Amino acid sequence: SQKIEQNSEALNIQEGKTATLTCNYTNYSPAYLQWYRQDPGRGPVFLLLIRENEKEKRKERLKVTFDTTLKQSLFHITASQPADSATYLCALDQGGKLIFGQGTELSVKP
């Protein structure tokens, strides 16, 4: 069956460290993969999009990798700050539809 799995547990890290979030998928062949941030009571906010022929994408303190052989995307936040605390969602393209993972709740402690 088709599945998207993100870090099942909440992630707690210390301010200044690098947070690494994982998105694994099975039985999908996405041409695109996106990452979003969602704060409580709000809609998701787009962060990065990576295409299947791209290995890595960066935006300021954010970095995304996409390994179609491993069927995995990694999302890194370097020099993390308490303001980065939120739920992070990966979403992959399936024939034009966006299919979302359950999300990983990140908490950055000062």
Place this chain on the structure above:
Amino acid sequence: KAGVTQTPRYLIKTRGQQVTLSCSPISGHRSVSWYQQTPGQGLQFLFEYFSETQRNKGNFPGRFSGRQFSNSRSEMNVSTLELGDSALYLCASSGGLGKGSYNEQFFGPGTRLTVL
């Protein structure tokens, strides 16, 4: 530019009733997608409209329907409400011409629907 707006923000209905939710996309965006978010199932794709045509559809029963107007504003309708329809309904618009998942999605704040 104003963001995506959704009305109403909160709604309480009883089983068997029907509901209509509204979404105004970012000016110039022609693609509007709808999602349902629940704690158990997460964020699930309902459908996408582009230039007044449904371009893609998720795996939801026929009770869930939508439409898009010539000004790109969209509505979704849920008929014969069930308790399990209680959720946050999110609308997202995108500006690209490709299918919704190929482009950055701009989400609205959502409509919180409670079915009693």
